[in-house]
Amino acid sequence: MAVDDSGITSANPGRWSLGQKDRRGPNLDRALDWPLSKEEKRHCLIRICQMELQESEEHMDEQQDEIEELQHEVKVLRRQSLGSQSTAASVSPRSEESGLVEGLAVKPSAPSGTVDPVQQEAPEAAESPRPERPPSNREEALRLSLVAYLHERSRLSLETHAKKSPSEIAQFYGDSEGHVADLWNSIREKDRLSHFEALIWLMRSSPAERLQMDPAKRARQWRSVLLRPDPARTRQGYNELRSRALMADQAKELRSELQSELKVAWKGEAFMCTENLSDAIASVAQTISAPKGRLFRGAVQIAALLIFGLLPDSESLEEAETDAFWCFFQLLTEMKAGDDEQTRTFRARRVHELLKAYDPDLVEVLDHQGLMVFVATRLGEAFCTRSGLPLESCAQLWDAVLADSQGFAFCDYVVCALLLLRRQELLRLKSDAEALAEALLALPRSVPLDRALRLGSSLRALEQQKVLRMVKAQELYERRLKTLEAAARATMSDDNGMIKALGSFWSGIRERGANALEVGRSVARCAWPRAQAAEEEKPPVEEELKPLRRRLNEETKDD
Known part of the structure; x- marks a missing residue:
């Protein structure tokens, strides 16, 4: 019997048969469609779930890109129409799952460092409408640092993932310190920078702030943060606590330590020469240290600094002393700070x-x-x-x-x-x-x-962004883990259902076999009628027993 290449015998073309090629080749695996094992089903289901998750994430990334583009256009249009800054909450940077940075504007083309990032910024900036308002200090600092970063990468012949100009990125990310930190975290991951390099570039992206503050404004700020509205925190309450501290057993030792500490605290400062200031500082430090019976490390320095900050907005030195004590008390109690x-x-x-x-x-x-x-x-x-x-x-x-x-x-x-x-x-x-x-x-x-x-x-800011990314990564991991667990449970339930179905199938076969056996017996009983069976079971007839009886009688007579 001849067999062609397709595996069909020539003698009987309507009958399928395995040819020599199918017996030896890889087509045998496709021909033999055996059921998968429990472990194979689980792996297949997990792989399918992972593929679906990946496709859904890609789809979400595409949608996030479109949303961010629309948000950026809305932000620019608002600035053009209203001439004011839009709120930081209306636009949020891209999350880490979607890549965060759409890139910077320049990819260096020559290692000689002749490429000017500012010149390459011009075509894209001409296409997008410019806002009427001047950029804020944070946006301008971010733009300048991005231009310097691109120039440095170009000079070192290093590539960077670049799609947008520094001006567009500064407008999009320059609304808050957290967004700028998120940007440099993304640049660090994409361009493989070290943590220290990203930190330095982030510092260069922060605008310089004026540290000098009006003394009266400083005193009001410190009081608003450190003083709590409490009826017990008054001048009278402070006098009672100070009297107890002066009457304590360790009062003399504490006072002598305080006097020696006062000689070296803020040495050379003109403020320390203020009249009656040393007694006020010593009273605050001793009242704070009296409950523990020992001098609080740095109590003199803290008391002097508090009086220095609160005195410009106080009516007298006594009022500044009282407020300094309660501010000190607030630091040690509610802020949980100590010297242990x-x-x-x-x-x-x-x-x-x-x-x-x-x-x-x-x-x-x-x-x-x-x-x-x-x-x-x-x-x-x-x-x-x-x-x-x-x-x-x-x-x-x-x-x-x-x-x-x-x-x-x-x-x-x-x-x-x-x-x-x-x-x-x-x-x-x-x-x-x-x-x-x-x-x-x-x-x-x-x-x-x-x-x-x-x-x-x-x-x-960088550490806060790291914490946020870790939280988001943990949430994403937990969601995927729950999805895989649900898929595994579904697989187990499918396996249990298959086992139950197989058991019911075999029980059905057994019942059908028993029914078929009973049917066969009934057919046999119908084929052999009861009369014939009863006739076969009937004892021998009387004629057949007569010769035997005659012989027995003759033997008895002879005896």
Whole structure:
């Protein structure tokens, strides 16, 4: 019997048969359609779910791109029609799932650095309508930093993912500090920058802020943040607590320690020569330290700084002293700040983690010399009042801290900023522990405060964006995990249903087989009638028994 290439016998073309090619080739797998196992079904279902998730994410990304384009057009049209800034909440940067950055405007074409990013910006800027209002300080700072970044990448012959101009990106992302940090996080991921490089570019994108504040305005700000409306927090309540502190057992020891501390606190400041100021500072510090029976570390410096900030808007020194005490009390109670070992250890660990993410080499040097705890406790001790800053600079630092949402936790970012701004000098002293310690102590006076605050604010913004991204990634992971678990449960339920169906199938076959057997028996009974069966079962007839009976009778007669 001949077999052609298609696998059909020539003798009987209507009958299928496996040819030699199908027996040996890969078509055998397609011909034998065996049912999948339980594990294979699960893998197939998970793969299908992943493909559907990927397609849905791509579709969502496309929709997000369209929405952002429309939002950008609406924002430009609003600025043109109203001539005012649109709200930051109306436009939000792209999330990390969609890539965040649509790119910058330039891809370098020549390694010689002759490409001018500003010149390449002009065609795209001419196509899009320009807003009538002048850009804000944040937008202008972001645009200038983006132009400098593109020029630097072009000079180093490095490519960047570029689709939009710096002006368009600055208009879109320059409405808040968080959006700018989100932008540089995306650029860091796409262009493979280090965390420290992204931090420096973000600092350059932040506008320079005026730190000098009117003394009366500062006093009102500090009172609004630190003073709480409480009937017990009055001059009379403070006098009662001060009297108790003066009558305590350790009053003399505390007073002598305070006098010695007053000689070195804010040494050289003209404000410390104010009349009756030393007694007011000592009274506040002693009243605060009396409940624990020991001097609170930095109590003199904190009391002096509080009176310095509150005195310009006070009627007298006594009023400033009372308000300084209750502000100090607020810091130690509601803000959960102290000078215990647990607080110092926590702050040292926090500074260590921040520095390790942005400058691991510097962390290695400080750990090797055993100065990491010294950095956290010395520079940030007593709300940065013992760090070595001048009195006015420390008050400016407090202005930024009290205006910040995180409060005095912002001091840790400032400490890290001081170290990062002098990292080269500190790394050169890695083999000399004493010189390194002296350089650390000199950081607050050697680094401009405005640069430290800008870098600390940028560091905080990047860390907040990291936390947000981690939260979003965790939420996305949990959603996908729930989807896969639901798919696995569906697979298990399908397998259980298949087993039940198979069991019911076999039970049906068994019932049908029993019915068929019964039918066969009934047919057999019909084929062999009862009469014939009864006749076969009837005993032998009488004629057949007569010879036997005769023989038995003859034998009995002979006997």
